[in-house]
Amino acid sequence: xxxxxxxxxxxxxxxxxxxxxxxxxxxxxxxxxxxxxxxxxxxxxxxxxxxxxxxxxxxxxxxxxxxxxxxxxxxxxxxxxxxxxxxxxx
Numbered sequence: 310x311x312x313x314x315x316x317x318x319x320x321x322x323x324x325x326x327x328x329x330x331x332x333x334x335x336x337x338x339x340x341x342x343x344x345x346x347x348x349x350x351x352x353x354x355x356x357x358x359x360x361x362x363x364x365x366x367x368x369x370x371x372x373x374x375x376x377x378x379x380x381x382x383x384x385x386x387x388x389x390x391x392x393x394x395x396x397x398x399x
Contacts, residue, residue: 317342
């Protein structure tokens with residue numbers, strides 16, 4: 310197998326942390342990168358889920374309910390938390 314070199318720019322602190330992590334696993338950063346690349350080829354993409362963080366269904370439902378409540382003139386609104394707490398203590 311022929312080998313080649315390539316350069317990667319990365320944050321120096323991330324590099325240091327990864328070198329420590331992979332060192333604890335018994336490998337250097339080059340080996341870890343090769344493992345990542347081989348796994349990528351094996352699975353046909355990233356070897357882990359890559360996604361944007363999006364709220365789950367329950368959170369989306371709660372956000373929509375909060376919007377509805379905020380716009381509903383028949384629901385009592387409070388100017389601050391203290392006012393709401395005073396109302397609860399009645």
